Amino acid sequence: MDGIQTLIKSQSLLENMFVHMNDGIALIKQKNESFTFTYMNPSMRQKYGELFGMNISDLHENTNQFYLVKALKRAGRFPGQVLWNSERAQSPFQENHYIQYIEDRTYLLFIKDEPISALGLLQRKEQELKESESRYQSLVETSPDSVFVHDEEDRIIYVNKAGIKLLGATEKSELHGQDIKAFVNDERADKVRERLATLFSGEIVKGPITRKLIKLDGSVIDVEMHGGLVKYHQVQAVQTICRNISERIAQRNALEKLAYYDQLTKVPNRRYFFDKLKDELERVEKTNSFLALLFIDMDNFKQINDRYGHQIGDEVLVIFTKRVEQGLRNSDFLSRLGGDEFVILLSGLTSLAQPQQVADRMMERISEPILLRGYTISINVSMGISIYPEHGTSQGVLMSKADHALYEAKEKGRNRVSIYKQE
Secondary structure (H helix, E strand, C coil), X not given: CHHHHHHHHCHHHHHHHHCXXXXXXXXXXXXXXXXXXXXXXXHHHHHHCCCCCCEHHHHCCHHHHHHHHHHHHHHHCCCCCEEECCCCCCCCCCCCEEEEEEECCEEEEEECCCCHHHXXXXXXXXXXXXXXXXXXXXXXXXXXXXXXXXXXXXXXXXXXXXXXXXXXXXXXXXXXXXXXXXXECCCXXXXXXXXXHHHHCCCCCCCCEEEEEECCCCCEXXXXXXXXXXXXXXXXXXXXXXXXXXXXXXXXXXXXXXXXXXXXXXXXXHHHHHHHHHHHHHHHHHHCCCEEEEXXXXXXXXXXXXXXXXXXXXXXXXXXXXXXHHCCCCCCEEEEEECCEEEEEECCCCCCCHHHHHHHHHHHHHCCCEEECCEEECCCEEEEEEEECCCCCCHHHHHHHHHHHHHHHHHCCCCCEEECCCX
């Protein structure tokens, strides 16, 4: 009966089932002692006119309405049973007609020699609905992907076992009724609502999309998700399928670190630097601003390696790198080009004097002796500076002129800063 009631409530299902039938089909709703036609198929309208929304008391003579109401009330005493009205001569329908009380004070009336067509169709639809929902739950409950179904108010109305585990719950009841938007960690709720509204309108949202979800314990995971419009218990809903990709993201980040970061000092490598410089040159060209390259080379690194060994040499490089990083702004970019050669990309500059000022502060910080394993190790560095667009506008020219300035610093005695000068 629950399935038939669901079918009765769905106008689209009624129209699909009954529109082409020769049987006269009608639904009658009771309110107190009043009985109103709430649905009629085309065959019923053709035989008796448009009765939708009309009350039995307004349509038929007293005698006829008395017998019809009597038949309806009798059917109400036997829910689910199909009753033949034996008093059809006194009824407004001068043909065999059958009445079945559905539930919720709703009656199904059909006119035909045999009622099996309409009733059988309803029962088949009820069985199909049950089988469809059973297949759906059987399929998604065994799915390794997490499945969430949420209604038009974004409340979770179904979640499978994988979804319960994904969000760190132990029972479905912990998630049922919860707002799905509250679990999205890296997107504003109004943006999530906008995307869900698009799905409810029947449009497609291209996927998969990657988002971060927050679990019940507050931890955050990366997921890949697809969304689509579905019918759940004959109610329009959105189904979201999620796959945990945290491990994949971690592996990708690890590979990126190998590809773009120096393994000893953990700062960006040569490859990353040139990608960054390319992007920054495009940006400053559009904004008419300027940037600077600051080449750094340790003057006595070979002597440190020869005297103390390569292991201590590596530790000196790490300490040196940290000292340089501590003197940089958030907008500055430090990279190790190789060996004891480093470069700093200074962006967001407001005056041509800034590169020299940054370099001077850097010299004071990094020239302090390093205490390491009982040794006091002194380090000396030379720096060369080129400025965009003062000294060039391309990668190659700026790199060449910064290197030229560095060579000049070394020629003049090392342990100093030199800005490229036009010859």
